[in-house]
Amino acid sequence: MEGLDEVRGRTVAVRRAFEELRDELGRVVVGHEALIEQVFVALVCGGHCLLEGVPGLGKTLLVRSLAEVLNLTFSRIQFTPDLMPADITGTIVLTDDAAGKKVFDFQRGPVFAHIVLADEINRATPKTQSALLEAMQEQSVTVGGRSHRLESPFIVLATQNPIEMEGTYPLPEAQIDRFFFKLLLQYPSREELGRIADLTTAPPPPPLRKVLDAEAVLEIRDWVREVPIAEPVKDYAVRLVMASHPRKDGRVSLADRYVLYGSSPRGLQSLILAAKARSLLTGRPNVSFQDIRSVMLPGLRHRIILNLEADAEGITAEKVLEAVAEGVAEIL
Amino acid sequence: MSEEERLLRERFSDLFTWQRVQRRERIFVQAFFFAVLGSLVFFPFRKTLPYAVSPLILPLLFCPVMAGALFLIRPWGTRESLRALFDLDQSLGLEERALTAWDILGRKEKRVPELVVLAEAAQRLQGVDFRLLFKRRLPWHALWLPPLLLLWLLFVWFDVGVDIQSASSQNPSATLAQQLKEFSQGLKRQARSQGLAESLKVAGVIEDLAEKRLRGQMSENKLREELSGLASRIDEMPSDLREPAFSFTSTTGEKLSDLKTELEALKQALFLPETGQGEKRTQGALRGRLESLPRLSEELSKRRLPPDQLSQEELDGILGELEKGVEAELDRRTLKEIGDFLRFLIRGDGEPGEEAGDRVAQGGADRATHGDRLEGPGLLPGDRPGKKEPAAQAPPPFEPGMVAHLKGILGEGRIESFPWRGKPRAGMSVVPVEDVIVSYRRQVEEELASEKIPEGLKETIKNYFLSLGMTGEKPE
Numbered sequence: 001m002e003g004l005d006e007v008r009g010r011t012v013a014v015r016r017a018f019e020e021l022r023d024e025l026g027r028v029v030v031g032h033e034a035l036i037e038q039v040f041v042a043l044v045c046g047g048h049c050l051l052e053g054v055p056g057l058g059k060t061l062l063v064r065s066l067a068e069v070l071n072l073t074f075s076r077i078q079f080t081p082d083l084m085p086a087d088i089t090g091t092i093v094l095t096d097d098a099a100g101k102k103v104f105d106f107q108r109g110p111v112f113a114h115i116v117l118a119d120e121i122n123r124a125t126p127k128t129q130s131a132l133l134e135a136m137q138e139q140s141v142t143v144g145g146r147s148h149r150l151e152s153p154f155i156v157l158a159t160q161n162p163i164e165m166e167g168t169y170p171l172p173e174a175q176i177d178r179f180f181f182k183l184l185l186q187y188p189s190r191e192e193l194g195r196i197a198d199l200t201t202a203p204p205p206p207p208l209r210k211v212l213d214a215e216a217v218l219e220i221r222d223w224v225r226e227v228p229i230a231e232p233v234k235d236y237a238v239r240l241v242m243a244s245h246p247r248k249d250g251r252v253s254l255a256d257r258y259v260l261y262g263s264s265p266r267g268l269q270s271l272i273l274a275a276k277a278r279s280l281l282t283g284r285p286n287v288s289f290q291d292i293r294s295v296m297l298p299g300l301r302h303r304i305i306l307n308l309e310a311d312a313e314g315i316t317a318e319k320v321l322e323a324v325a326e327g328v329a330e331i332l
Numbered sequence: 333m334s335e336e337e338r339l340l341r342e343r344f345s346d347l348f349t350w351q352r353v354q355r356r357e358r359i360f361v362q363a364f365f366f367a368v369l370g371s372l373v374f375f376p377f378r379k380t381l382p383y384a385v386s387p388l389i390l391p392l393l394f395c396p397v398m399a400g401a402l403f404l405i406r407p408w409g410t411r412e413s414l415r416a417l418f419d420l421d422q423s424l425g426l427e428e429r430a431l432t433a434w435d436i437l438g439r440k441e442k443r444v445p446e447l448v449v450l451a452e453a454a455q456r457l458q459g460v461d462f463r464l465l466f467k468r469r470l471p472w473h474a475l476w477l478p479p480l481l482l483l484w485l486l487f488v489w490f491d492v493g494v495d496i497q498s499a500s501s502q503n504p505s506a507t508l509a510q511q512l513k514e515f516s517q518g519l520k521r522q523a524r525s526q527g528l529a530e531s532l533k534v535a536g537v538i539e540d541l542a543e544k545r546l547r548g549q550m551s552e553n554k555l556r557e558e559l560s561g562l563a564s565r566i567d568e569m570p571s572d573l574r575e576p577a578f579s580f581t582s583t584t585g586e587k588l589s590d591l592k593t594e595l596e597a598l599k600q601a602l603f604l605p606e607t608g609q610g611e612k613r614t615q616g617a618l619r620g621r622l623e624s625l626p627r628l629s630e631e632l633s634k635r636r637l638p639p640d641q642l643s644q645e646e647l648d649g650i651l652g653e654l655e656k657g658v659e660a661e662l663d664r665r666t667l668k669e670i671g672d673f674l675r676f677l678i679r680g681d682g683e684p685g686e687e688a689g690d691r692v693a694q695g696g697a698d699r700a701t702h703g704d705r706l707e708g709p710g711l712l713p714g715d716r717p718g719k720k721e722p723a724a725q726a727p728p729p730f731e732p733g734m735v736a737h738l739k740g741i742l743g744e745g746r747i748e749s750f751p752w753r754g755k756p757r758a759g760m761s762v763v764p765v766e767d768v769i770v771s772y773r774r775q776v777e778e779e780l781a782s783e784k785i786p787e788g789l790k791e792t793i794k795n796y797f798l799s800l801g802m803t804g805e806k807p808e
Contacts, residue, residue, distance in 0.1 A: 003444040003447075004444060004447055004448055004451060006444075007444050007445050007447075007448045008448055011448070226443065226445045227445060228432055228436060228443070228445055228446045228449055229432070230428060230431050230432040230434075230435035230436075231435050232414050232418075232431055232435070233428060233431070233432070284427055284429075285429075285445060285448040285449045285452060286427075286428060286429055286432040286449045287428070287432070288427040288428040289428060290427065330418060331411070331414045331415050331418045332411060
């Protein structure tokens, strides 16, 4: 019974921690409540996020603040066409050691941080992009034949500007698939804009309180995987993924018409893991259908490749996924 | 098993039991709804029902079939259990705790986080009254059932009287069998009264076939096959019949009938009670009788057999042969008409018409009178029910001054009327008395053959009409 109480206790603790984190971030970040939750979910699931939004919506502020309240290290890389892989991963330099001898020393790049903001990732060359993506996947970098482990937790928040696509190198689908979530930053509402004005033109607020630390985040990451999920709920997630494919079982007419390729199995993993994390954040010991539905858009939207017809008719992945969600019943 | 597990198992069991009861009720309502609906749809085709089945019981027949089909199509399974749990979660806002707990209960090993789910689910489900939570909800079929049932009863109420009574005539299979039965009974009566041995046998065979079909021991197709075979056998029968000494192939049916009647009358007259049964007849009495029998006299003279030149034994023999010949000819003609009638029935391209059957079954006199006209399509005077003859659709134009002649038989077939333009011709309507007497006599013979007239009076009536027709004397 002690085990039960422990589990109950940690569930409650995670919920409270998240609420505190949200409140604390709310002091400096206006709006973006859903975004904060999704980024935290990705963090505790060990995933990376692709943020898409026009400049000036507070992406950097959000990520920096998150790192601050989580007591994690943070670095920001502005991707440009002339950015080299070594500028991210680090490089070997010739230095003097304590004895005055010349030695090769590995100078860590900005990727060596808990939270990395890869700003405008699509402006760098594919070679540089792949260096970061390799680091994301392996959670280590290899320079000069030596592998260097990145610190845990490690999360990359890469941003893309949906406009100004000239001179950019769009990420290949296979690379995009490696992101746990793709999050869209919405333009703030009128009230939110007013609050932003207040916050940014007034004296700076007191420093943010540290709610969690790296160790706590890793602990939560372990707990997430222990959250039980019922077979019918898991089956629902499977059917959603299947329905995102054209001409597959449980297809939805919109997907059938506009989707070229549906979600990969990584999409299903994202759905279930994120749903588990979300249930934990809400203090529930099990995954619900609503958990699956609420992580469906960020988890699958970048994994669906639409055809030209969809492009011509202005059909977005979100529309297709909404139709998929409507067309798939919870219980068969 | 922990306390939570035990409690959850009990609760889930209660839930499933209640949902199953409700589901069973819904299926029965749906089954009855579809049964009534099916009955309404089937109503126009009720004629295809077996003879003994009333349309009133159609819903009761359909309902078990529908219910069985619905239970077979949608048996209670895992999906139904999951649906019940999903509804429970939705109703109580359990966010799939019940569903997850049910899933965890089926696992062999349970981890601590799973036990937490069980504990929370047990806590929330304790004391929940599923009967209150899931109140009895009948499907939409239940709303439509009363009006549909009412509609069905109205259908039956306004139609059942006609339907049940006329079921035999409306149901094609029953119609055929029933008609055959009635036909065979009439034929039997006639064959017995006229001594038509072969026709009597055929009537018996037809009656047996009809009985078998009516009892459901024979299919419709089989019946038709049998009838076809019987008709073929009948066609072959006349050649098998014994060749009589006298042939009447060229004699009209009317004459044959009269001859038969006269022969019978003579035979009976010779054994009248006043002469003494079995008493030796005198030559004079016999010849006296023969004078009052014109057809017989005519037949004897045509065959150059003057009665006054024949001995008693010769006359007896000739009369016997004559009777056999007449019977054989009548039998042959009756068989031919039976064959025609059966073939008409087998064709199945319409109702054969009651008149046709009646006419054949009435047999002898009437049929034989118009024997020549009965061949081919002319077998069916008038019209078949429900069909129109071209003649009826387009009556011949009336031409004043010309003799208008309408073909047909009085009292048979459908009555058609159409207006005649033009002035009627002046003059009296005259019917020859011989025709009337012959017609009356035939009717009397039929009546005598039936059971309507008491046995004791039959002889008197017969003698009366014989004397009336032959001598022209007034009855006493």
